Amino acid sequence: MIAHNVANVSEDSDYYQILGIPENASMDDIREAYEKQLESAHEESLAAYSLCPEEETEERLLELSLAYMKLADPDARLAYDQNRRIYAESLVGNPQIQEEPVVSVEKEKDSWKSRIRKVIYLRSSNPDSEKTDQPVHTILDNKFSKKEIKLPESLPDNSPRELDSKTLRDRQNVFRNLNQKNTSSQERLDTFYTTLDSQNGKTSYNGLVLKQIREIKSISLEELATVTCVRQIYLSGIENEDFSRFTSAVYFKGYLQCYAKALELPVGEVLNDFKPLIENAQWS
């Protein structure tokens, strides 16, 4: 079951307000504001140490990272801005706007498990379906092979560079590439999952699995760092389950959520699977 461990931040949240920036803020402004807000959150968390429950800090960090990822990704920001405009105009009672709100890329994507469930349902209700003992992945293969997924000729190559030296255009490209990589890797990912399932009985997310998924998607740590604004040392710390790099469970969980979201993984499930690992961890 997908455990919902996300803050009460929905599509209706004012991400500009959360980061404290105007609507015409540039990419640089957004990043600067995000880093400033993070610093503030850490300071306030220390100043309220022993008074403020951990969940509150976690919620704030998650809220900030969601806001950042929504606004720093140019395509997601476009969709978000359009939705906001439509919503604002509908409040004014403007009947001329008939546009369908742009559905965000996220909502279009079902989690891989629910997609399999759909397939199984379709199969069982289809009298021409294959025998029941056929493994699920071949059913998926059949479904997908009818679809003709067009992979891009070559994915743009983001050579490793320090976050700060990236130009605006470079950063925009990283976001666009990430979306492409996430979309185009789905088939390979599904194969990977079913292999894991057949080996271990049940797919459980851990550091190694996350790393393997990232590699299947051909996403480098640099790219992930650019997109999430989480430093590579923490991202690799998650993959290596090196808890000593993190000051506390709160920060580990916060960064883990950023990681999972960037790779379009079910955040609740990932957190749940990591729970026993976190509880047994030695923090620095």
Place this chain on the structure above:
Amino acid sequence: MRPKQILAIGGGKGGVGKSFISGNLGILLAQSGYKVVLADLDLGGANLHTWLGVNSPDRGLSEFVGREIDKIEQLLIPTQVKGLSLISGARDGVEIANLKHTQKRRFLNAMKRLNADYIVLDLGAGTAYNTIDFFLLADTQLLVVIPEPTSIENAYRFIKNSFYRQLRHNSANFGLKPTMDQLLKVDNVYGVHTPKELIAFLKQSGGSATVFIEEQLQTFQPKMILNQVRSESDIRIGTAMEAACMKYFGLTLKLMGCIDRDEEVWQSVLRRKPLSVEKPDGVPVQHLKKICKEIVSEGSKWPEKTSLLSKSSL
């Protein structure tokens, strides 16, 4: 002649700079022309004489408590700074940390009769009743905090414990003792768990409860000095603590100022020469001077506190 202002310097955590600050604050006040008595009330952990560079004090609190010395004026040890005397804890005996109720009362009454403009109390670490009671007695209640989670947590614990101690003491005067005893229980019938909830509960109760809590809030006014500051970020912790204290406790905590972390401080105690005398133009003393000015001006706004504790069964 009654003393003008009693300053108490506590903080909960050990080693944050209470003795450094109280010693040098005493010196700065004396240098400004005031008559100052410094009292080392770190019972069982007296260090103030070292920070002041007073060699081998030959009398102190223990003698007064043990009645070898009857008059508190005879306890006062002169220092190298004109107008500043010290009540030392250097020769304190083994029983001093466990001062009896009557002994404490005798000392407090005598202290209030001292002829001085300022009485500065250097308190010990922790939240023992003997420490908290001296803190509550003061007109200016100062907490020394460093920007580390250990000190921050201890400071909040100190604030909560002393506030509750004050409430418990004074509730009898308002006929609220049974209510208060219940409210201060961890699992009380009212479902009150934090100071904020307790304050709200009493305010809403009306009658003597509302008057009581408002009077307590007026006399409980802790102030904070942020010591051993290393960065801009550290300074912001100070203001963030003011906000956190109001948000989670419903109590006003005021930041009086910040003092930079400086090698000169520990060097001064090694040399046993107070920094205010040796390096008055150095950074830590400059910062402390600013704080001292704040304290003096705050004190002049705030009339001498007719401490409810003096009337209570303390």
